[in-house]
Amino acid sequence: MSSIETLVTEVARATGLGPNARKFIGVVIEYIFKQPGGLAGLADRFSAAGLGDIFTSWLSGQPNMRSVDAGQIRSALGGQSIEDIASKAGVSPSVAPTLLATALPPIIRAVTSGGVMPTALPAAFTGLLSAKGKKTSPYRSWRWLLPLLALLALAWCGWHSRNVAKAPPVAAPSANVAAVSKEPTLSFKNTDGKVTLNGTLGTVADKAKLLGDAVAAYGQDHVSADIKVDTGVKQHSWLKSVSVLFPALRQSGLQFALNGDSLKLDTSKLPEPERVAVSQLFQKELGNLEVEGLFDKGAAALGALPPGFSSEDLTQALNQTTITFETGSAVITRSSESILDGAAKAIQAAPAGLRVEVEGHTDNQGNAETNQKLSEERARSVVAALEARNVPADRLLARGFGANRPVGDNSTEEGRAANRRIAYRAL
Structure with missing residues (x-):
């Protein structure tokens, strides 16, 4: 594959323009070398916008191409240039800066191949420019074709009358041709x-x-x-x-x-305090994902319980765990599943006859009755999840306390977050 085709393929994939990438590259290259100063003039525009180092990183031979965003493209090229490029390339002016931010670095690297900044468009790239043929009269262009088209039409009619019965059947479309979506x-x-x-x-x-x-x-x-x-x-x-x-x-x-x-x-x-803080951030913002590698102090404590541990050891470890729910609901997030796995295993190994009360708590935001109901539903959700992991139902009890037993200051976000919790008590 030539370097030109490699560039077209790269831009097509990176921008999502597909077959239209060739036209887009041609318009951009034409813009570069028709503006005052050509490629050097473009470099000056980026320098004037405070982006000279970024532009230099795109030149052939530089080790790392630095990224640029749509706002920086607007700052360097100006709104009118972007609109002109968008119009000629047949793309929306609103998305053109983003397309340019993606396509311009590899284009600059390609035209500076060999480490030289050309003063004119390299000959290898002229094939990407839009061909501009000579205008001709539509009537003159087609006049000589009319008799030929008439003869071809008569000939086709004769052939069709003789061979239509021999036309092969059209194959039914395959049921398995649907495109397979890939994961981001x-x-x-x-x-x-x-x-x-x-x-x-x-x-x-x-x-x-x-x-x-x-x-x-x-x-x-x-x-x-x-x-x-x-x-x-x-x-x-x-x-x-x-x-x-x-x-x-x-x-x-x-x-x-x-x-x-x-x-x-x-x-x-990371140090342990940062591990805890980062893990809780991910559990909060990406709780709907299956998460591997969360650092939970309670999960670590459950895993380190010694043989013959006491009920106090168990509840102390359980109360360090963090179970999260979808906002305003009793649906446990997927990110909490591994923590529940460890909790169930520890409760199963607890001393015979021990029962564990699972307590739901909320902050004081909103209606007190609603908070009470939510705390009860969340406690029941945790009990159901533990039972699903083979903890006997007679070893568990669910209770909700609403906002009645705060452990933090409800006037601060940090305090409210501490109050929204699942707690455990040995019975």
Whole structure:
């Protein structure tokens, strides 16, 4: 595959433009070399916008291409240039900055192949420009074809009358031709404040939003990304949640990987207080996912219970666990399942005759009667989940206390969060 076709394939995949990528690249290249100063003039426009270092990173021979977002593209090129490019390429002006943010870096790298910044369009790229043929009279263009078309029509009619019965039957479409959707992926790694993002998302807009939020949280110089776009990838709700989490994920050594409905979290290089805090953040914002690697002090304490542990040992460990629910409901989040697994195993191994009261508690926000009902429903949900894990029903009791037994200050968000809890008491 030639370098030109490689560029077209790369841009088509990254932008989601598909076959229209060739036209888009041609319009962009034409814009670059027709503006005052050509490619050097474009570099000057980026420098004037404070983006000179980013532009330089796109040149052939530079080790790492830095990402750019739609806002920076608007700042460097200006609204009129973007509108002109959008009009000629046949794309919406609203999405053009995002497309340019994705396509411009590989285009610049391709035209500077060999480490040289050309003063004119390299000959190899002229085939990408739109051909502009000479205008001719429509009548003159078709006049000579009319007699030939008439003869061909007569000939076809004769052939059709002789051979129509021999036409092969049309095959029925296969029942198994539906396209298989792929899962979105994203990996994150923070190394001494430098964030690396890799993965595949379904749209250019998703990619632009993710990179824009990452740059806003960490700074342009601290983000390195390789995010591909594949229109066959499903949309997923976790994208918004990850952007919300970015400002809080500043711990060096933190890593996580998302793949569809599953999350693998690695906090092993963090101090224990940070491991707890980060795990609780993920459990809160991405509780609808199957999570591997949450660090829960209670789960660790349950796993470390010695043989012959007492009822006090058990409840002390259980009361360090964190069970979360979908907002305003008694539906336990998927991220809490592994914690429930450990709790069930420990209760099964508890001394004979021990019963455990599962208590639901809320903060004081909203109606007291509603809070009471919610606390009871959440306690029953936990009991049902433990019974489903083979804990005998006669060893469990569910009770709800609403907002009547706070452990934190309900005037602060931190205190209210502490009050929204599941607690345990030995009977």
